[in-house]
Amino acid sequence: MRFSAIIPARFDSTRFPGKPLVDLEGKSMIQRVYEGTLNSGLFQEVIVATDDERIHEHVLSFGGKVQMTSTTCPNGTFRCWEASKHLQKKVDVVVNVQGDEPLIHKDHLEALCAMFIDGSVEIASIMRKSLSEEDYLNSNRVKVVCGRGGKALYFSRSAIPYFKNGFEYCHLHLGTYAYRMDVLEALTRTSSGKLDIAESLEQLAWIESGFGIHLAEVEGESIGVDQPEDAERVRTLIRNSSAS
Known part of the structure; x- marks a missing residue:
């Protein structure tokens, strides 16, 4: 491969x-x-x-x-x-x-690539389990629920799944994708649907169009830099890593 x-x-x-x-x-x-x-x-x-x-x-x-x-x-x-x-x-x-x-996890990339050993996988991505109710309720942290075999059922900025008797955990989508070449081309021809427009999540258009997304579960935080304070957080981590 x-x-x-x-x-x-x-x-x-x-x-x-x-x-x-x-x-x-x-x-x-x-x-x-x-x-x-x-x-x-x-x-x-x-x-x-x-x-x-x-x-x-x-x-x-x-x-x-x-x-x-x-x-x-x-x-x-x-x-x-x-x-x-x-x-x-x-x-x-x-x-x-x-x-x-900027803080690349090699094991995350390895897990992503390993998904394609299964010839039925069209698109792969990664997720991690969170026990934080703050993550669960944060609309900037995208949650994913999967069926058997790790195939995504839905992604949402909302708190999913709903826990009737108190929060237990959620799976956070970490955003890195991998696609078979023919599938990548096909994705550029998909049309937006109601769900991806509502959530502002392009992967929902793929699901609505019939593509499957398989998720590998990984460990370790993936830090995205969305605003200047995030960059300062990364600088601190780099300094601490260099000092250890």
Whole structure:
């Protein structure tokens, strides 16, 4: 099985403009994501996909591979598809690595790739169990419920599943995806439905269109940088890791 990783990166962000280039203890966020993905040793190729010249030039400056994409890509999935057409090596599965999660967990990527041993898996992603009621009630933390075999039944920003007799746990969706190449192309032809518009979660359009998403359960926090205070939290973790 041949895997390549694509890291979508956009400069414009309502809450944190320019965040791919923010400095995190001597390296930009996009450099940390790129190097962490590359150093996992799981991928034939790792490339950044962006529509911004500043990001393009920065990735080249640290020796990374980067592909310019159109400014009309509505989301990271479309950007992955555009960039995948420029991969130099034939690939079976493309992994969409989140460009705003700089602390890469190799074991998360390994678990994601291992899902494709099962030939029926079209799309894979990862989740972790949380015992925190705060996570459960937080609309910024996407929850997922799965059926037998780890196939997603539904994703929501709401508190799911409902516990009649008090909160027990929930599964948080960690956001990194992997797709078989033919499925990735097909996803770019899906139409939005009522559910993904309501929740602002593109994966619900895939489920509505009949695609299956299988989830691997992993351990360890995945920290997304959505606003400046998140970046400071990551800097603290990097400093503490370097000191230990």
